[in-house]
Structure formats: structure tokens, C-alpha cells
Amino acid sequence: MSLEALSKLVEDGESEDAREAAKQLLSGGRDPLEMIECMTRTMARVGDRFARLEIFLPEIMLAGEALSAVVDEMAPHLEKAGGRQIKGKVVLGVVKGDLHEIGKNIVKLILETNGFQVKDLGYNVDALTFVKEAEAMGADIIGASSLMTTTMPRQKEIIDILKEMGLRDRYKVIIGGAPTSRLWADRIGADLYCPDARSTPDLIAELLK
Ligand code: B12
Structure with missing residues (x-):
């Protein structure tokens, strides 16, 4: 599983497959912050396609839901990296x-x-x-x-x-x-x-x- 494949699943609004792909990438040691950066670029592309009328609101909504599923999976992996002192x-x-x-x-x-x-x-x-x-x-x-x-x-x-x-x-x-x-x-x-x-x-x- 690659970041490009995850990006495509998010862009296509395939929430469950995107969640599974994210799980796989994370358990394989992929940096969650790198994944977020890649997904932000993916969403910018989704937005551009929307602005060009190539896709419509339902597609953006599905992509947004897929990204949220990916973010859900990231939470526990990010927690491992953090400290506990209140800054x-x-x-x-x-x-x-x-x-x-x-x-x-x-x-x-x-x-x-x-x-x-x-x-x-x-x-x-x-x-x-x-x-x-x-x-x-x-x-x-x-x-x-x-x-x-x-x-x-x-x-x-x-x-x-x-x-x-x-x-x-x-x-x-x-x-x-x-x-x-x-x-x-x-x-x-x-x-x-x-x-x-x-x-x-x-x-x-x-x-x-
Ligand atoms: C997903 C999405 C939606 C989803 C949102 C789902 C949700 N639950 O959030 C839905 C379908 C609801 C939606 C609706 C609309 N959308 Co919209 N949407 C997007 C899209 C494709 C992606 C946004 C996203 O999630 N990006 C991914 C995240 C991770 O990136 P980010 O938000 O930039 O955040 C990162 C940084 O910016 C930073 N950050 C963000 N906030 C903050 C705050 C602080 C304090 C800090 C420190 C850092 C920080 O950290 C984040 C992580 O690194 C954007 C395209 C784009 N270029 O962003 C269009 C976009 C924003 N939408 C747009 C439009 C026009 C709309 C609608 C008006 C469409 C319509 N006709 O109804 C409605 C408006 C609804 C409303 N009143 O808000 C336009 C806005 C154009 C403009 N005027 O500026 C865009 C740019 C698409 C486009 N190119 O036309 N949308």
C-alpha cells in the first residue's frame, strides 16, 4: 500500500477502504504527519476539480468523510509521539x-x-x-x-x-x-x-x- 493509493481512495471518497489503507500504512510505520501533508494536497486537488466543475458537492463531501476516517486512524499513532506536560x-x-x-x-x-x-x-x-x-x-x-x-x-x-x-x-x-x-x-x-x-x-x- 502506498501513499498515492491512499490519496486516490480519499479522492474517490472510499471511506472504508481509505480507513483500511491508512491502518496498513500506519502499522507499517508510516509517519502520520507525512500522511496528513499528502492528504492536504489531495484535498486541494479535490477543491480545484470542484472549482473547475469536474466534480460536485456530493463528491467533495465523500472525500471529506474519507479523510476524516483516515484522521480517526491516525489519532492513536500521534499520541505515541507526544509529551504530557501542559505547554x-x-x-x-x-x-x-x-x-x-x-x-x-x-x-x-x-x-x-x-x-x-x-x-x-x-x-x-x-x-x-x-x-x-x-x-x-x-x-x-x-x-x-x-x-x-x-x-x-x-x-x-x-x-x-x-x-x-x-x-x-x-x-x-x-x-x-x-x-x-x-x-x-x-x-x-x-x-x-x-x-x-x-x-x-x-x-x-x-x-x-
Ligand atoms: C472538504 C471540503 C468541503 C466539505 C467540508 C467537510 C468538513 N466536515 O469539513 C464540504 C462538502 C462540507 C464543503 C462545503 C463547501 N465548500 Co468546501 N471544500 C472542501 C475542500 C475540498 C477540502 C478542505 C479540507 O478538508 N482540506 C484538508 C485539510 C487537512 O486542510 P486545511 O483545512 O487547509 O487544514 C490544514 C492547514 O490549513 C492548517 N490549519 C487549518 N486551520 C487551521 C487553524 C489554525 C489555528 C492553525 C494553526 C492551522 C490550521 O492545518 C491543517 C492540517 O495541516 C476545500 C479545498 C481546499 N483547497 O481546501 C474546499 C473549499 C474550501 N470549499 C469551497 C466551497 C466553495 C464550499 C461551499 C460553498 C460549496 C457549496 N457550493 O456549497 C460549501 C461551504 C460550506 C460552508 N459554509 O462552510 C471552496 C472555497 C472557495 C473560497 N471562497 O474560498 C474550496 C476552496 C474549494 C474550491 N476550490 O472551490 N467543502
């Missing part, structure tokens, strides 16, 4: 209007296995809810995911609310999701942009120093 508290969610949660779920998994405590707010989360939940948790970090150009402004809204409430210095705000960038992070005054889940724990640890 920071994070509230994490997908911004209002956005239902794309797979990337956020992967980030959650990787943060938890690397010693961060995570409160998962889910998807379609109002900007004010991020702030209220961060206050309730006594969080160090607010992490906001956006997968659409139309919902990226909701990341800025979180920062605007923090400023209005006089809380901007209390939290580090980190952003991610396929259409976001370092440039966007700078523009909205976020503390950090993370391009992928693999780099996130180290980038945050560096930021909190």
Missing part, C-alpha cells in the same frame, strides 16, 4: 459561516499530542464566542480556522473584539486554513500564521517563550 491552553474553532472542520480537527489532535490543552469550539463559531470561551478557559491562545475567502474577515473580527474589550494583549491569536497566509495575518494583526498542523506546536511554543 499552553488553546481555544480553537472554525469561524462563523464556515463548516470546514477537518483541518481544525487535525490541528486539535496535534496540539493535544504535543502537550497543549485544547477547548474545541467546533465550526461556525461567532467571533464573540471565541473571546468569551478564551476568558472562561483562561486560555493563552485563540486559534481560528477559515477555509474560505468569504469567511477570512471573521478572523479579523476576533482581533477587533479583543481590542474593543481591552483584551488584545491577554491572548496570542493564531490563524490558519488554506486561503490564509502570513501576509493576511500581518494585515489583520494576528500573532501567528501556521501553514500546516505539523509546524503548529513548535511555532506556538516559540511564540509563548
Whole structure:
């Protein structure tokens, strides 16, 4: 079983076969983080095919479900790699209007296995809810995911609310999701942009120093 074969199963939305393939790869010692990177590229390709009208929403939904099945299989393998000491508290969610949660779920998994405590707010989360939940948790970090150009402004809204409430210095705000960038992070005054889940724990640890 190869990564290419797994990628094809995810792209074709074959959830059960993809799950089995992932199991095989993982038990053969394949690095779960490498698998995630490969699957992220696969999903970008799925998205491009959708944008070109070669496939439609049901196919994306099936591919998304197949990827979620693969991520499920990865969880125990990631846990082995992680430490146990709490490095920071994070509230994490997908911004209002956005239902794309797979990337956020992967980030959650990787943060938890690397010693961060995570409160998962889910998807379609109002900007004010991020702030209220961060206050309730006594969080160090607010992490906001956006997968659409139309919902990226909701990341800025979180920062605007923090400023209005006089809380901007209390939290580090980190952003991610396929259409976001370092440039966007700078523009909205976020503390950090993370391009992928693999780099996130180290980038945050560096930021909190
Ligand atoms: C799967 C998918 C769906 C699934 C989502 C299933 C689910 N449960 O999440 C479904 C079918 C529901 C869906 C719906 C829609 N989708 Co869609 N979807 C995708 C697709 C193909 C893949 C997304 C994905 O899971 N990627 C894999 C993950 C692992 O990657 P990732 O999310 O980028 O996350 C990684 C990093 O970015 C980072 N990261 C992510 N978030 C964060 C947060 C923090 C804090 C940090 C540190 C890091 C981090 O870590 C992750 C792991 O490394 C993308 C294409 C793409 N290029 O992404 C389109 C895409 C995002 N969708 C798109 C569209 C248009 C839609 C719909 C509007 C379609 C429609 N007509 O209804 C709806 C919108 C629904 C809504 N309101 O949100 C467009 C958006 C275009 C735009 N305006 O920007 C895209 C880009 C496809 C395209 N090319 O047209 N979609």
C-alpha cells in the first residue's frame, strides 16, 4: 500500500477502504504527519476539480468523510509521539459561516499530542464566542480556522473584539486554513500564521517563550 493509493481512495471518497489503507500504512510505520501533508494536497486537488466543475458537492463531501476516517486512524499513532506536560491552553474553532472542520480537527489532535490543552469550539463559531470561551478557559491562545475567502474577515473580527474589550494583549491569536497566509495575518494583526498542523506546536511554543 502506498501513499498515492491512499490519496486516490480519499479522492474517490472510499471511506472504508481509505480507513483500511491508512491502518496498513500506519502499522507499517508510516509517519502520520507525512500522511496528513499528502492528504492536504489531495484535498486541494479535490477543491480545484470542484472549482473547475469536474466534480460536485456530493463528491467533495465523500472525500471529506474519507479523510476524516483516515484522521480517526491516525489519532492513536500521534499520541505515541507526544509529551504530557501542559505547554499552553488553546481555544480553537472554525469561524462563523464556515463548516470546514477537518483541518481544525487535525490541528486539535496535534496540539493535544504535543502537550497543549485544547477547548474545541467546533465550526461556525461567532467571533464573540471565541473571546468569551478564551476568558472562561483562561486560555493563552485563540486559534481560528477559515477555509474560505468569504469567511477570512471573521478572523479579523476576533482581533477587533479583543481590542474593543481591552483584551488584545491577554491572548496570542493564531490563524490558519488554506486561503490564509502570513501576509493576511500581518494585515489583520494576528500573532501567528501556521501553514500546516505539523509546524503548529513548535511555532506556538516559540511564540509563548
Ligand atoms: C472538504 C471540503 C468541503 C466539505 C467540508 C467537510 C468538513 N466536515 O469539513 C464540504 C462538502 C462540507 C464543503 C462545503 C463547501 N465548500 Co468546501 N471544500 C472542501 C475542500 C475540498 C477540502 C478542505 C479540507 O478538508 N482540506 C484538508 C485539510 C487537512 O486542510 P486545511 O483545512 O487547509 O487544514 C490544514 C492547514 O490549513 C492548517 N490549519 C487549518 N486551520 C487551521 C487553524 C489554525 C489555528 C492553525 C494553526 C492551522 C490550521 O492545518 C491543517 C492540517 O495541516 C476545500 C479545498 C481546499 N483547497 O481546501 C474546499 C473549499 C474550501 N470549499 C469551497 C466551497 C466553495 C464550499 C461551499 C460553498 C460549496 C457549496 N457550493 O456549497 C460549501 C461551504 C460550506 C460552508 N459554509 O462552510 C471552496 C472555497 C472557495 C473560497 N471562497 O474560498 C474550496 C476552496 C474549494 C474550491 N476550490 O472551490 N467543502
